[in-house]
Structure formats: C-alpha cells, structure tokens
Amino acid sequence: MRLGGRLAAAIEVLEDIERRHRPAADALKDWGLSHRFAGAGDRAAIGNIVYDGLRRKRSAGWLVGDDTPRAIGFGALLLEWRETAETLNATLEGDKFAPPPLDADELATIASRNLADAPDVVRADCPDWCAPLLEQVFGPDWVEEGAALAARPPLDLRVNTLRADRAKVLAELEGTGAVASPLTANGIRIPPIDGSGRHPNVQAEPAFQKGWFEVQDEGSQIAADLTGAAPGMQVLDYCAGAGGKTLALSAAMENRGQIFAHDSEKGRLAPMFERLRRSENRNVQVLSKPAELERLEGQMDIVLIDAPCTGSGTWRRRPDAKWRLTQRQLDVRRGEQAAILDAAKAHVKPGGLLAYVTCSVFDAENRDQIEAFLAREKRFEPVDHAALWQQNFSGKADAARIDPARGISLTPARSGTDGFFFAALRRTA
Template sequence: MRLGGRLAAAIEVLDDIGRRHRPVADALKDWGLSHRFAGGGDRAAIGNIVYDALRRKRSAGWLLDEDTPRAIGFGALLLEWNQTAQSLNEALDGDKFAPPLLNADELKAIAARQLDDAPPVVRADIPDWCEPLFEQAFGAAWVEEGAALATRPPLDIRVNTLQADRSKVLAELAETGAKAARIAPHGIRIPPIAGDGRHPNVQAEPAFQKGWFEVQDEGSQIAATLAGAEAGMQVLDFCAGAGGKTLALSAAMDNRGQVFAHDAEKARLAPIFDRIRRSENRNVQIVTKPTELGALSGHMDIVLVDAPCTGSGTWRRRPDAKWRLTQKQLDARKGEQSAILDAAKAFVKPGGLLVYITCSVFDEENGEQIAAFRDRNSGFVSVDHRQLWDSRFPGHEAAARIGAAGGISLSPALSGTDGFYVCALRKGG
C-alpha cells in the first residue's frame, strides 16, 4: 500500500473509533481481519497514523480548523511524519486508494496557522476539562507536560537480574538500538519509532523466552525500586494485576523472603503464572482466597498498592483513553482508591511501609488522596521522599518532583517516563 491507501485506512479506523466509541486496539484489529491483503508493514503504518492522530487530536484538528477523522489523520502526518501540505498532495495525487486531496479551504487553514499560536490547551493536546488538573499538577510547565504525553513512547525493558544482567541483555538486543535506561538501574530503552516504523517484537527474542527480561516502562521500574523491597522481607502486592511490579519486587529480593500477589479481580492475575515460570521468580505466592489473605494481616514489611486510576500518565501509549475519560470516571477511581487504601492498611505491620502508586498525573488521585488517607489514619506518616529518591537514584535529583506533603511524581517531560506517583507511608509502632 502507498501512503494514500494507508491514510484512507487510518481515517476509516478513526471514524470507527469515533462512531462506536471503541478502544483503538480493537478497531485496528477488526480492520486488519477484514482487510487481510494488508501486510504487516501496512498495518503498522496505519496504526502509527491512528495513534498519532489520537495523541495529537487537538493540535492536528486545530491546524485544519476541524476535528473530523479526515482532519486529524491529515494533521497527524503534518505534525509527526515530516510532511507538508504540498508534499502530501503530491504523494496522494494519482493514488486511487487515497482520500481526496487537501482542498482549498484546508490548504488555506494550514497556511494560516502555526501551532505556536494555538491556545495552550491545544498545544498541550488535552481535553478542555483537564486543563485545571494539569495546571494543578505541573504549574507553569503544564503545557509542556501535556505535549510530552502526546509524543510517541519508547519501548522499555526491565532486566531480570535473577537470570541475566544489563550488559548481557544489551548484547542480545544490539540490533534493536537498545541502550541503558537513563534512571532505572536495570532498565533498557529502545527509542520511539519514527514515521511508518515499528518497534521490534522483543517478546519473540530467545532472551525473552529464557526469562532474561520483561517489557516494563521505566517509570514502573522506578516505582518498584522506591518501594524498597529487600531479601528476607514479607511483601504484599495488593493490586498485582498481571504482575509486572510483583516480579520486579521478587528480583530485588533475590528470591528470598515472600512476595504475595493479590488482586480483587482474579482474571487480572492470569498472565502472572507464565511470567513466573519463565523468569524463575520462586518466592511469589498467588493469593486469591479471603482466608489466605486474612492470614497476612499485620505481618507485612511492605504493602504495595498499585491503585486503579485514570491512567492519565500512560496517554502516550493509550491515547484513546484521553478522549474517553470523564469527571465521573475520575470520581469513581478516587472512590476505589480510598477504599483500597483503607483495606490495605490492615496488612502493614508496625514499622512497615504502605506504598501507594498510580500511573496518573492528577493530584486528586495522588497527593490529595494521600492527604485524605492520613487525615483518617494518624498512625501513618510520610517518609522523607527527597531522601528516599536521592538514596535510590543518586545523580538524578532533577528527574522527579517531590510533593510538599510527600510523594514522588514522574512524567515524560521531566523524567522521560510515563506519568507515575509514588508515596511511602510508615506505620507507627
């Protein structure tokens, strides 16, 4: 397929997403199933246009003065593919599968507009209702941080130190452009793709099958490191999900002590079993029954709460979620977070840590949530988060925001990671 056919397909997928309010992954999968003639390269390029259009929906639509699937599809190519209005029309001219060329009104709008002149919320590529949330979280840097959440993400890897070291994995992945991560000591980063490129399928690598590494954003790796798990400890991952942080904690403990992985929705735990077998994490116990969980009450050195949240810190990877999110959904997540914190506190032993993590950038889910918890529970006190950060990641003092009331925030513009929040509370003895 030429660029015109790929653009037309992307516009079709964007229209499907908008009309049926579907996740982008589902819409792309269905398009591929109904267009089996499209090769892997074509599907990757179409996906890139769709994801770029959703990440840059506000700015792409602003350039063409409308937010239709056609406008944001063309806008994505102008913003992310080094195309100009002239080069696009030249590339599409004569291609019977291409959408209609840019018309006079569209060309006029593009020629008259420079993104630097757009309203701040457009340059940040966020919904209008999120503007005060970003201002609250980032202050004067809110536009820059919003824009960073609209860029293409890297592919990050965590080396499984039970099986390999970083130099060994880097040697295996040398052809992918992989480099040591900036902050995470066991992290590896493959840079963001450009144009119609695609990330290598690292899960097809023999090194992955042998358990040498896991795919995990560097921010998630940093959050697990900040929890401070050490050999011999008793640790409860209270919202373990698929187990990414569980495995990181287990490796940090060198398979000594116990990590208990629990999730209120058992189905979320399903992937963890294969991951444990592949990685040889031998100190992980899966806990689903209330009787098993109850036996841990008051005995844990660390209780990790990777709370359900809006996922606003992951908008680089899931840009469709940015446009589906509502205040009602944010309020629902806040209620869940409060209830989970109140349940998880019972498992912390005197002197132990309750570590709260979200992949959100919103203060309402982060610092405000912790402040409300402490108002309800005077027996928990925030640790010195500046000292915690500097002790774990010396030399990276400027790579995190330390909240006035405690807590550590990561973000794409500042840290080069997804958006994360980490707060550690110590239970009084």
C-alpha cells in the same frame, strides 16, 4: 500499500473509534481481520497514523481547521511524519486508494496557522475539562507536560537479574536500538519509532523466552525500586494485576523472603503464572481469594498498592483513553483508591511501609489521596521522599517532582517515563 491507502485506512479506523466509542486496539484489530491483504508493514503504518492522530487530536484538528477523522489523519501526518501540505498532496495525487487531497480551504488554513500560536489546551492536546487538572499539578509547565503526554513513547524493558545482567541483554538485542535506560540500574530503552516504523517484536527474542527481561516502563521500575524491597522481607502486592511490579520486587529480593500477589479481580492475575515460570521467580504466592489475606494482617514489611486509576500518565500509549475519560470516571477511581488504602493498611506491620502508586498525573488521585488518608489514619506518617529519591537515584533530582511530605511524581517531560506517582507511608504503631 502506498501512503494514500494507509491514510485512507487510518481515517476509516478513526471513524470507527469515534462512532462506536471503542478502544483503538480493537478497531485496528477488526480492520486487519477484514483487510487481510494488508501486510505487517501496512498495519504498523496505519496504526502509527491512528495513534498519532489520537495523541495529537487537538493540535492536528486545529492545524487543518476541523475535528473530523479526516482532518485528524491529515494533521497527524503533518505533525509527526515530517510531511508538508504540498508534499502530502503530491504523494496522494494519482493514488486511487487515497482520500481526496487537501482542498483550497484546508491548504489556506494550514498555511495561516502556526502551532506555537494555538490556544494552550490545543498545544497540550488534552480535553478541555482536564486542562485545569493539569494546571493544578504543573502550574506554568502544564502545557509542556500535556504535550509530552501526547508524544510517541519509547519501548522500555527491565532486565531480570535472576537470570541475566544488562550487558548480556543489550548484547542479545544488538541491532534493535536498545540502550541503557537513563535512570534505573536494570532498565533498557528502545527509542520511540519514527514515521511508519515499528518497534522490534522483543517478545519473539530468545532472550525474552528465556526470561532474561520483561517489558516494563521505566517509571514502573522506579516505583518498584523505591519500595526498598530486600531479601528476606515479607511483601504484599495488593493490586498485582499481571505481575509486572511483583516480578520486579521478587528479583530485588533475590528470590528470598516472600511476596504475596493479590488482586480483587482474579482474572487479571492469569498472565502472571506464565511470567513466573519463564522468569524463575520462586518466592511469589498468588492469592486470589480475599479470605487468604486474613492471615497476613499486621505481618507485612511492605504493602504495595498499585491503585486502579484513570491512567492519565499512560496517555502516550493509550491515547484513545484520554478522550473517553470523564469526570465521573475520575470520581469512581478516587472512591476505589480510598477504599483500597483503608483495606490494605491492615496488613502493614508496625514499622512497615505502605507504598501507594498510580499511573496518573492528577492530584485528585495522588497527593490528595495521601493527605486524606493521613488525616483519617494516625498510625501512619510519610517518609522523607526527597531523602528516599536521593538514596535510590543520587544526582538525578531533576528527573522527578518531589514533595518531601507527600510523594514523588514522574512524567514524560521531566523523567522520560510514563506519568507515575509514588508515596511511602511508615506505620508507627
């Protein structure tokens, strides 16, 4: 397929997403199943246009002068593919599968507009109702932070130190663009893709099949590091999901001590078993029933809460979720987070640590939750988060926003990671 056909297909997918309010991945999968003639390169390019359009929906639409899927598709190519209106129209000319080229009104609008002059909410590429939430957190930097959440993400990996080291994995991945991550000791980063490119299928690599590494954003790796899990400890991963942080904690503990992996929805735990087998993490017990947690009350050195959240910190990877998110969903998540904090605290032993993590950038899910918990629970106090960061990431203070009493925030603009929040609370009695 030529670019015109790929653009037409992307517009079709964007229309499907808008009409049916469905996830982008589902819409792209269905398009691929009904257009089997499209090769892997075509599907990747179409997906890039769709995801670029969703990430840059506000700015793409503003640039072209409309908010239709057509305008967003064209705008994505202008913003992310180094196309100009003139080169794009020249490329589409004579392509019977391409959408109609930019018309005179669209060309005039594009020529008259400079994104630097766009309204703040457009440059931040966020929904109107989220703009005050971002400004509350980031102050004068909120537009820059929002724009970073709309950029293409890298592909991050975590070396499984039970089976390999970083030099060994980097050697295996030679030719993929993989380099050492900037912050974590065991992280590897493959830079964001360019244009119609695609990241390598690292899960097809023999090194992955042998359990040498896992796919995990560096922000998630940092959160696991900050818990301070060490050999011999008793650790509960209270919202373990598919087990990304569970495996990271197990490796840090060198398979000594015990990790209990639990999730209130046991279906989320299903992928963990294959990951444990491949990685040779042997100190993990998966607990799917709430009753199984009773024996752990007051026994854990660390209880990790990877709380359900809006996922606003992952908008680079799931940009369609940005436009489906509502205030009601945020309110529901806040209630769930408070309830989980109140339930999980019972398992922390005196002197133990309650670690709270979200992949959100909103204060309502992060700092506000910690303040509310400390107000109603007097047996816990915050650690010195500035000292904790310095202990783990000395010389890299500028990579995080640190509130010594309330927590540590990571963002694409500041740390190059997804948006994450981490807070550690010590049980005093």
